[in-house]
Amino acid sequence: MIGSAISAAMGIGGAIFGGISASKAMKKVKSNLENQKLENENWYNRRYNEDATQRADAQRILNKTEESIRNRNKQAAGAQAVMGGTEESMAATKEANNQALAEATSQIAVNAEARKDSIEQQYQAKDAQLDDALNNMEINKAQAISSAVQGVASAAGGLGTGLDDYIETRNKA
Template identity: 75%
Template structure:
């Protein structure tokens, strides 16, 4: 009888200890997941709100376009001086060059929108994965509590049966 009491008592203690250990581990996992969720939000906020025209690739495109425009404007002015071209031809060349700059800027804006869409999709995918992990953690937590309660109940029944 004493052996069964001790066994039931140890079983209850084991269930309680197991439940406490599982709870601590789950709290640590939950904290890590919440940190990942915050890091994902920070990444999204930073990347989504970037000024596309200030990115290195966009700056490179704008710089090359502006450099090309300056060279073509100089060539048009030189040709006009040497060959006696009209002011209108120089103005037309400058207008075409300005249109090239506008087109480059427009393309940067289009690329920026596509990039934002990709950032948003990546963010939502990561957020959904983290939320699934948090939901699974809560399910495991409730299962661990249920298991611990069941173990204590069985141990209690064992002690009661010993009497």
């Protein structure tokens, strides 16, 4: 009889301790998830706002285009010196060079937009994943609180029954 009361009291203590421990663990998980969300947002801001023309792939395209323009200019100047080219031929070469540079710049812009779309999709997917994890954690927290309350109530009921039995036994004696 007293044993059941002690057991019930220990059950209450265990339920309370378990609830406190679960709450501490969930706070830590929540903090970790919130840090991951912040890191994800920082990654997004850094990558999304990068200057596309400063990336290595864009610099490579620009350098190849500039090299091609220099080579065409040399060829045009050589042809004009040897064959006595006209102003029209030099103008055509300059137009071709301008077109090549415009195409290279356009390609960099297209690549930059596609890259930004990809970064945004990655960010949104990761953000949704972290939001789901936070929501699941809150659901689990609510369930843990409910279980702890039920455990305390059950243990308290056992304590009451154990004390009632003890008192009844004492009164008969």
